[in-house]
Each structure stands twice: as C-alpha cells, then as structure tokens.
Amino acid sequence: MDNIILEADGAYRGKDGGVASYGYLVKKNTETVREDYNILLDERVTNNYAEYMAVIKGLKWIKDSDLEFGKIIVRSDSQLVVKQVNGEWSVNSDNLKDLHKEVKELIRYFEEKNKSVEIEHVGRENNVEADELSQQALEDHLLAKKLKGEDKKMCPECGEEMVVREGEYGKFWGCTGYPDCDHTEKYEED
Template sequence: MSNVLKVNIDGACQPNPGQGGIGAYFVINDKAESYSLPLDGIVTNNIAEYEALIFSLEKIISRNDVVDQVIVFSDSQLVCMQFNGKWKCKDDKLSLLLKKAKELKMKIDCKFQLTYIPREKNEIADELAKNAISYKIQYFLQEKKKKK
C-alpha cells in the first residue's frame, strides 16, 4: 500500500490585482491540516496561485513525511501548465516564481505530480485563500481605527 500526500492549493486576490491570500489543504493517512495565509502587498491572482504552490512545496519539504508520492491539486491551469512545461512563461515576475517552484520540487525525494482540477473540486483550498484575504482586510481596518 503506497503512502500518498495529497495537497490542494489555491491563491486568490481581491480585486485583481489587490490584497492576496493563499490556502493549502494537506491530507495524509486520513489526517488533514489546513493553512490560510495572507500575502504581503498588492498581488495578481496568478502571483497568488504561484505563491500557494511555493508555500506548499516548502511545507512538504519541511514536514519530512515518509511518502511514496506527493500529488498537488490546483485550479490554476496557468500554473499547472507552466510548471509541467506545457506552456511557456512570458511574464518576468511569474518566471521567477516558476523557477523557485521548480527548484523546490527538486528537493522532494519521491514521485511528484502537479495536477489541474476544476474550481468546484477545490472548494476547501479556495475558502482558505479567501479567508486569508478577509483576515488581512479586517486586520488593516482594525489598525486604521486604532490610529484615529
């Protein structure tokens, strides 16, 4: 029986470009962990999607799980196609993020797969990413009130 780590990721921003957040949902052996993190500054949706991939790769490396395979699911066709070499990346900022993601992937010592899934199959990661944006905006508004 193979040991598989499954990770659903999503990046979001509001508006586009705007405040960004990422979500990642890890499942291994029926145990789940979720992450919802705001991004610094103003980002585009594509940058947020790449940041979600980079975060998940860094987390996979740091977890030291003993697994035979890692499958990452993303609803970003752009990220999946560029990462898997099917589409060229022509944007300078995205190219840097793609390079970083590929470098991190090389540190994963098992079979690795990044797979595109439709948005409706990625609801948990989507909610985590949106919650990160909401949290960031609420925090900003609270800080603004304190300064008055």
C-alpha cells in the same frame, strides 16, 4: 507507500489596493495533516502570483516536515500554474519566472530523494477547502485593516476624512472638512 495530496489555492482582490493570499491543505490518507493560509504582502501580487505562492508554501512545508510518503499530488485550479509547471505553456511574465523556477527547484529536491511530484488541474468545485482558506486570509486582513482604521479614505486636498454623502444626483464622497474644503469624489458601489 502512501501518497500525499497538496490542495493549493490563491486569491486576489484588485480593489482595496490589491491584496493577495494563499491557502493550502496537505492530506494523507484523506486526513488533513496541515492547513495554512495567509496574506501575501508583495507589490507584485496578481492572481497568478497568489496561485503560484500557494503551491510553493505547501511544497516547502512538506519539504520541512517529517512526513513519510511515496508521491506528492499537487491539485490547483489554476490552469496557468499547472500547464507552466508541466512545461506545456511557456512563462512569459517576468513576475512569474522566479516563482516558476522555485516550484521546479522544489520538485527537483523531491525527485532527488526518489519522491515524485505530480501537479494536476482540478475544477474550483474540487478545490473548495483551499479556496475557503485563501478567502479567509483576505477577510482577516481586510477586517484587521478596518479595525485599525486603515481603510479610511482621506481627502487629498486637506487630509481630513472623506465620507459617503447623499446628494441630489446620488451618493458621492465628500470631505468632512466642508465647508472649508469642498473636495468631492465619485462614489462607486461595490
């Protein structure tokens, strides 16, 4: 029977308060039967968290689908996820223990139905589509935030908006409440 391939990737951007996302594709006979991506709203987000969630979201979708297959091959460019799921590396982070357990439970679910699940490490260059999906989720999220004006920087002193100004010594964040408020902050280029 045909194998199905799950290509999973997570993305994480530390700035902007820390945003993570997942992306995955499910392929059968080289045909993509499912692709999904979204932002992960959780205070525990890290890059590894996102990588785990991509695998979990994909396996859950397969579990709920009526796809016929013999074996699932999971491809991830996260060495940590692959080695931990294969039992080669221990899971030390409390954050990841629950996620690791969830992946193992999903694998056990398939195995009880006589379907095997293999997880293998691939280079980033072989995980481009899943990477693009997870990046797309971040872009969409950050764009939506921008349109809603949630990315505005507010002055902690007076609550007015902060803007980038050009001064004698270069750029800095200045308060639009100036001159009533003279609060400034260091500006860092992206």
